[in-house]
Amino acid sequence: MQPLATFALASADQQVNRDRPIFSQKGRHAAGRYHNETKARPFRAFQDHLFLRDTLESRILRDRQTLIQLVGHLVGHDLNRSSAIINYFQTLPEVSRILSAVNPTAAAQQWLNSAFYSHPNIDGMFFTAPDGALIASIPTAPEVVGKDFGSGYWREQAEASNEAAVSVVHPRLTDNRLVTNIVAAVRAPDGKILGYVGDSVLVERIGRRLATIEFSDRFLFEVLDQNGIALFANDFKPNPSATSPEGGVLIKEIRQNKTGHFEEHGNLYSFSPIENTGWVAVVEQPKALAYKPVRDLLGRMTLLAAWLVGLTAVFAWLGSRFYQRQMESKQRLEREVVFNEKMLANMPGGIAFVDPTSRRFLHANDAFGRMAERFGDLPAGRDITEKDGSDALFGH
Numbered sequence: 001m002q003p004l005a006t007f008a009l010a011s012a013d014q015q016v017n018r019d020r021p022i023f024s025q026k027g028r029h030a031a032g033r034y035h036n037e038t039k040a041r042p043f044r045a046f047q048d049h050l051f052l053r054d055t056l057e058s059r060i061l062r063d064r065q066t067l068i069q070l071v072g073h074l075v076g077h078d079l080n081r082s083s084a085i086i087n088y089f090q091t092l093p094e095v096s097r098i099l100s101a102v103n104p105t106a107a108a109q110q111w112l113n114s115a116f117y118s119h120p121n122i123d124g125m126f127f128t129a130p131d132g133a134l135i136a137s138i139p140t141a142p143e144v145v146g147k148d149f150g151s152g153y154w155r156e157q158a159e160a161s162n163e164a165a166v167s168v169v170h171p172r173l174t175d176n177r178l179v180t181n182i183v184a185a186v187r188a189p190d191g192k193i194l195g196y197v198g199d200s201v202l203v204e205r206i207g208r209r210l211a212t213i214e215f216s217d218r219f220l221f222e223v224l225d226q227n228g229i230a231l232f233a234n235d236f237k238p239n240p241s242a243t244s245p246e247g248g249v250l251i252k253e254i255r256q257n258k259t260g261h262f263e264e265h266g267n268l269y270s271f272s273p274i275e276n277t278g279w280v281a282v283v284e285q286p287k288a289l290a291y292k293p294v295r296d297l298l299g300r301m302t303l304l305a306a307w308l309v310g311l312t313a314v315f316a317w318l319g320s321r322f323y324q325r326q327m328e329s330k331q332r333l334e335r336e337v338v339f340n341e342k343m344l345a346n347m348p349g350g351i352a353f354v355d356p357t358s359r360r361f362l363h364a365n366d367a368f369g370r371m372a373e374r375f376g377d378l379p380a381g382r383d384i385t386e387k388d389g390s391d392a393l394f395g396h
Contacts, residue, residue, distance in 0.1 A: 056298075057291060064270040064283060064290075065260050068221075071210065072272040072281035075223055078206055079166055079277050082122050082182045082199050086164040089115070089197050090184040099127065099135075099186050099195035105145060108136035123179065124172070124200030130193045141174045149173065150181070151196075158183040158196055166277040168225040169203055169239075178203040178231070178238040207236035219283050224251050226278040254280055263287060 089095055098104050098111060108127040116125045116138045126137035132151025134144050154167035164184040172179040183198035206223070215221065223231040228251030233239045253262055254271050261270050268287045271280050288295075352364035364372070 056293075060290065060293070061261050061270065064268075064285075065272065067219075068270050068281050068283045069272045071221055071223075071283070072274045074210060074213075075206055075279065075281060076274040076277060078121065078201060078209065079180070079182065079274070079279075082201050083164040083166065083276065085119055085122065086182050086184045086197060086199055090164070090186055095186055095197055096188070096194060099129075099197075100188075104195075105135055109140070112136055112138050119199075122199040123202045123205060124174075126181075126198055126200070128196045128198075130195055132196070135195065137174070139174045144173055154181045154183045154198065155196070158185050158198075159193065161185075164198075166279070168227050169229055169231055172200060172202075180225070203231045203238040207232055207238060211236040219285055222282045222284065223274070224254075224280045224282060227251070250282065251280065254282070 094111065098107050101107060104127070112125050112127070116122070124138055126149060127135040128149050128151065129135060132148050132155050133146055134141065134149035136145070137149070150170060150173055153170045154165060157165035157167065161184075164182050167181040167183065169178055169180050171177065179200045179202050181198050181200050183196050185196055186194045188194055210221070221232075221236075225231065228248040230239050250264070250269070253264065253269075257271075260272065261268065263269070266287055267284050268290045269282055269284055271282045273280055352368045353362040354360070355362055
């Protein structure tokens with residue numbers, strides 16, 4: 001009797017109309033849009049993945065830049081303090097009188113002995129003649145007096161500047177320890193150079209200060225001078241080699257780069273110029289290690305996203321199948337109802353469908369309705385489906 005129950009849907013307030021095929025078409029369009037959105041989700045997820053990766057890598061680069069700027073500031077602080085001392089001595093009238101003397105060695109040495117020990121953060125001081133010949137120095141070097149005092153490292157810079165200039169690193173003549181000289185030209189009122197005054201800062205002093213800071217062992221810090229010579233070897237120890245081909249390549253790349261970062265031979269470099277020195281602070285790290293936190297995070301997120309996308313695709317497929325079956329069932333039911341209505345409407349005789357359980361009329365055509373009004377005491381204008389039972393109507 002189950003097929004009869006399907007005809008109950010064709011009651012008077014459930015007549016088929018022209019809109020039903022349109023509703024089905026809209027449903028198909030909605031299903032298509034849902035399917036297209038489901039297909040687009042992996043692409044959007046990939047875009048989000050790239051955006052997040054770029055954002056995190058940019059944040060790492062900014063943090064590295066901040067770190068290397070701090071290192072450069074520490075180095076620059078020592079050098080700028082020594083430069084301030086030389087800038088002060090450069091303008092002292094007493095220094096000009098000493099360098100203007102015919103034989104200034106004794107007076108210059110006496111003056112250095114008193115001035116040097118007043119400034120504990122420097123490692124040497126010296127006076128030279130305009131041609132770079134040594135007049136006096138601390139530590140003392142009697143065998144070098146009257147000879148060139150390594151002027152090739154600093155003379156050209158000092159002559160071209162009105163303030164103290166920081167030289168490239170080089171071995172100190174007195175003990176071969178790696179040092180940088182901070183030198184200023186002492187000038188007469190007419191601008192003529194009377195000589196040079198300078199102090200020395202040992203590279204090991206700079207290294208000791210940096211070594212007190214706890215850096216991650218994943219970073220390799222370096223400081224390059226104007227020629228690209230690395231100041232340090234490992235653990236901020238002075239570099240025993242005065243030449244550095246690799247440093248020359250790095251300093252060339254740094255001068256061409258404006259972003260503060262570059263990649264070379266699988267390593268990621270971040271750098272920051274050290275103010276007023278011409279030096280550069282550099283941090284080096286393998287690229288894979290530098291971006292490892294990002295890769296690990298994105299790897300875990302990708303795995304989670306893959307599971308979510310997979311589950312979403314499964315549920316979307318199941319939902320699509322369920323929705324498709326519902327639409328097919330609805331369309332099949334609509335076709336059956338339309339067929340039943342047309343069949344009942346075109347029957348020449350009266351016909352009705354009766355529920356075998358409740359004995360109620362499920363549907364009847366007009367001819368049956370007129371017959372019920374005539375022979376079954378059905379009030380005129382009343383719907384036959386409202387009658388309680390067919391037995392009461394026909395005495396069955």
